[in-house]
Amino acid sequence: MATVVGRRQASGGGRRFALLTVAPATLLLIGISIFPLLYALRLSFMQDSLLSVAPPRFIGLANYDHLFHDSLFWTSLGVTVVFALSVITIQLVAGLAIALALDRLPRYQQVIATILLIPSILSPSVVSFQWRQLFDYYSGPLNYFLGLLHLPLQGWTASPRGALPALVLVDFWEWTPFMVLLIFAGIKSLPRSVFEAARVDGSSGWQVIIFQVLPLLRRVIAIAVILRLISAFKVFDIIYTLTAGGPGTSTESLAFYTYVQGFRYFDLGYSTAMAFVTLIMITVLARLILGFMERPVGRAA
Amino acid sequence: MAAGAPALSRGRAAATPVAHAGVGRWLAYVGIGIGVIFFLFPVYWMLATAVKPPNEWLTNPPVFVPSRLYFTNFTDALFFYNGVKGLMDSAIVAVCSTAIGMVIGTLAAYSLARFKTGGTNLSFFILSILFMPPVAVAIPMFLFWSNLGLVDTYLALIVQYLIFTVPFVTWLMKGFFQDVPVELEESALVNGASRLRAFWEVVLPSVRPALVATALFALIFTWNEFTFAVLLSRGRVTTLPFILPTLMESHNILWGDIAAIATIGALPVVIIAFALQRYLVRGLSFGAIKST
Numbered sequence: 001m002a003t004v005v006g007r008r009q010a011s012g013g014g015r016r017f018a019l020l021t022v023a024p025a026t027l028l029l030i031g032i033s034i035f036p037l038l039y040a041l042r043l044s045f046m047q048d049s050l051l052s053v054a055p056p057r058f059i060g061l062a063n064y065d066h067l068f069h070d071s072l073f074w075t076s077l078g079v080t081v082v083f084a085l086s087v088i089t090i091q092l093v094a095g096l097a098i099a100l101a102l103d104r105l106p107r108y109q110q111v112i113a114t115i116l117l118i119p120s121i122l123s124p125s126v127v128s129f130q131w132r133q134l135f136d137y138y139s140g141p142l143n144y145f146l147g148l149l150h151l152p153l154q155g156w157t158a159s160p161r162g163a164l165p166a167l168v169l170v171d172f173w174e175w176t177p178f179m180v181l182l183i184f185a186g187i188k189s190l191p192r193s194v195f196e197a198a199r200v201d202g203s204s205g206w207q208v209i210i211f212q213v214l215p216l217l218r219r220v221i222a223i224a225v226i227l228r229l230i231s232a233f234k235v236f237d238i239i240y241t242l243t244a245g246g247p248g249t250s251t252e253s254l255a256f257y258t259y260v261q262g263f264r265y266f267d268l269g270y271s272t273a274m275a276f277v278t279l280i281m282i283t284v285l286a287r288l289i290l291g292f293m294e295r296p297v298g299r300a301a
Numbered sequence: 302m303a304a305g306a307p308a309l310s311r312g313r314a315a316a317t318p319v320a321h322a323g324v325g326r327w328l329a330y331v332g333i334g335i336g337v338i339f340f341l342f343p344v345y346w347m348l349a350t351a352v353k354p355p356n357e358w359l360t361n362p363p364v365f366v367p368s369r370l371y372f373t374n375f376t377d378a379l380f381f382y383n384g385v386k387g388l389m390d391s392a393i394v395a396v397c398s399t400a401i402g403m404v405i406g407t408l409a410a411y412s413l414a415r416f417k418t419g420g421t422n423l424s425f426f427i428l429s430i431l432f433m434p435p436v437a438v439a440i441p442m443f444l445f446w447s448n449l450g451l452v453d454t455y456l457a458l459i460v461q462y463l464i465f466t467v468p469f470v471t472w473l474m475k476g477f478f479q480d481v482p483v484e485l486e487e488s489a490l491v492n493g494a495s496r497l498r499a500f501w502e503v504v505l506p507s508v509r510p511a512l513v514a515t516a517l518f519a520l521i522f523t524w525n526e527f528t529f530a531v532l533l534s535r536g537r538v539t540t541l542p543f544i545l546p547t548l549m550e551s552h553n554i555l556w557g558d559i560a561a562i563a564t565i566g567a568l569p570v571v572i573i574a575f576a577l578q579r580y581l582v583r584g585l586s587f588g589a590i591k592s593t
Binding site: 014015017018019021022024025026028029032033035036037039040043097098100101102104105110111112113114115116117118119121122123124125126127128129130131132133134136138139140141144173176177230233234236237240241255258259262263268271272275276278279282283286 | 326328329330332333336337339340341342343344346347350358359360361362363365405406408409411412413415416418419423426427429430432433434435436437438439440441442444445460461463464467468471496497521524525526527528531532541542543545546549554556559560563566567570571574575578579
């Protein structure tokens with residue numbers, strides 16, 4: 001009886017409270033994200049360059065049309081896709097392997113998980129500085145190791161062919177730990193009894209992992225992949241600090257090219273048009289993966 | 302007892318590993334060993350450089366272990382290269398943005414979790430803001446702040462960072478609130494408490510560990526933030542992530558001094574992470590797995 005009264009009260013007095021508590025966040029986010037986005041959308045239909053004396057004027061879809069014919073845009077899209085796919089693949093494989101290994105340790109799992117997490121909690125600035133040192137042609141330890149192994153020395157971020165793989169390496173280093181942590185937590189939340197039963201049946205450890213663990217981890221893996229995919233797609237920081245898009249345009253990502261157009265050439269209309277296209281691509285990707293995730297799966301959590 | 306806590310405080314002891322037999326335990330040891338070396342080596346290198354005397358910064362072969370501890374790098378970094386200012390600016394921006402984000406985000410999370418306010422659309426809208434590339438809003442926001450004459454101020458960066466902290470806090474806390482049994486508040490309401498009081502005195506204390514974990518993440522995130530710091534600063538408000546790349550642009554890179562600044566910037570985050578590792582590991586993973 002008491003609960004019935006309680007529930008009635010909860011729904012009665014709750015509405016106003018519910019709206020009042022959600023209002024600040026909603027209004028604020030509309031103010032600092034939706035409003036600027038709408039402004040940007042308007043800007044993307046304008047010819048508005050800070051470098052020209054002509055006043056901004058409406059040019060319809062011309063910026064988007066230009067985008068379509070801008071080979072640098074396509075190059076940057078290619079760089080972004082290659083970068084995102086590479087980092088996600090190797091991070092997923094390494095993340096799974098390390099998480100499973102971590103789960104096998106008899107002790108100190110949490111301390112080691114925290115130690116491994118260090119790269120992911122450092123500022124991109126700090127990460128870039130560390131790799132600047134490691135990549136140094138003359139005094140860097142990486143080339144020193146290559147020399148010891150009698151392998152050809154690399155230019156790393158300074159070489160047209162090596163720069164993108166070098167950035168993939170940095171991103172791999174920075175974000176694999178995050179992947180490990182998510183998958184590790186997913187493993188921890190699995191019901192142990194399933195595996196014990198499977199082992200009694202005589203399945204080997206590998207069989208258990210492939211046929212029992214991986215399918216149950218699908219949801220966690222999907223979340224990890226979506227989070228990484230989105231941030232890989234908007235990669236900017238390590239490019240800004242390590243290669244500035246170079247050599248040439250070999251590491252110019254979508255976000256970096258958007259920055260170049262907007263903050264170096266001050267072509268606001270064109271830059272915002274590009275930002276919009278990127279945003280649409282990210283939203284579509286996120287929606288696709290979320291859709292895949294929402295399909296009925298054994299709930300991992 | 303603490304309703305949001307089970308997932309956070311579940312014992313630290315390793316339960317039965319997923320796979321016992323077949324996969325050699327040595328393989329796990331070797332894998333973790335390689336992992337630890339790989340993920341820590343760059344950090345070690347930074348620390349080593351930070352205490353190397355100048356003649357060991359740029360040598361071939363590189364110096365793996367500094368011949369002596371040279372702490373002048375730190376005093377130079379702090380007092381000559383604006384390290385102190387960087388620390389202060391980073392702290393001001395991170396603490397303010399986290400505090401405001403926690404208040405606004407926690408309230409919204411509670412509303413979304415308990416009353417399903419706005420349905421899935423509002424939830425998804427708030428979450429989707431995290432997906433937005435900063436470059437997409439950087440130009441309008443830059444124009445906005447410069448029209449107000451507020452480019453390069455604490456206020457601009459603090460408000461700008463709410464674009465992450467608010468959705469992030471909302472998203473994480475929503476997952477935790479969903480696990481608080483409704484009965485807990487209902488008994489308080491039946492006893493005549495107002496909504497706000499029930500929330501403040503009953504619900505919030507039961508998710509304290511989650512609050513700590515969430516605030517921690519927001520703090521680390523804002524302390525480290527790079528993109529907006531670079532796009533919206535012009536040299537007056539200089540957070541540590543902003544200072545570092547500017548130092549690397551010079552021709553004669555002062556590796557030891559920069560390493561010292563980088564170490565100073567990394568230290569608070571690493572210390573927080575280790576002091577609160579229980580919250581860190583469980584908090585992040587729990588939130589990420591639970592929500593959406």
